[in-house]
Amino acid sequence: MKKNFSGVGFLRHNRSHRSRIAIEYYAINYQRLMMIDESQKNQQIMALLSQAKKIAGQYQSLTGKPLGITGEIAEYEAARILGLKLAEARQAGFDAIEYREKEAVKLQIKGRCIHNIKKTTQRMGSIDLSKPFDAVLLVLMDANYDVLAIYECSREKVIEALMSPGSKARNERSMLGIKKFISMSIIRWERPALPGGIDVDEVISSDLSILD
Structure with a gap:
């Protein structure tokens, strides 16, 4: 008697499809997370540079020398x-x-x-x-x-x-x-x-x- 594996095949196909969707979902969100992290990093750098500018200007005024x-x-x-x-x-x-x-x-x-x-x-x-x-x-x-x-x-x-x-x-x-x-x-x-x-x-x- 010939066995019917159509149900098993369907489950395997469905599981594979869900896996691909999950991978794509995590990949997209990982890219978004990286973009957020990069944006936050740039904001922190610019904030530090703003402080550094003020300190360098004050140092130059007090000493007559550049801070480097x-x-x-x-x-x-x-x-x-x-x-x-x-x-x-x-x-x-x-x-x-x-x-x-x-x-x-x-x-x-x-x-x-x-x-x-x-x-x-x-x-x-x-x-x-x-x-x-x-x-x-x-x-x-x-x-x-x-x-x-x-x-x-x-x-x-x-x-x-x-x-x-x-x-x-x-x-x-x-x-x-x-x-x-x-x-x-x-x-x-x-x-x-x-x-x-x-x-x-x-x-x-x-x-x-x-x-x-």
């Missing part, structure tokens, strides 16, 4: 404003990645604070040409570590400027003057001038020692 967190603030502000993905800590050559038409552009990020335009003598930090990067971002900030503007210059233009003769800082230390960098760059983001604050145009048009 300009680079970290510049990286996170650039990522927040431009929607970049920050690289892992101690990633050689670049600090963030920006996806443009599915292409990953590696960005090296430099930050500078302008505390007093009449006393500004800063250049950008050293740019290591031996490391992999596609472009350099300069995040220019005011005395409160709030972003004034973000500029981008391609690797090719940076190399050309650093290799051109006439400046020891450029040729030996791979450091560019801020105005020199800005003159070769495109503006990625710019803050409107605020009453009583430093105007970006003031920095760019200045004839002070900020120039290269």
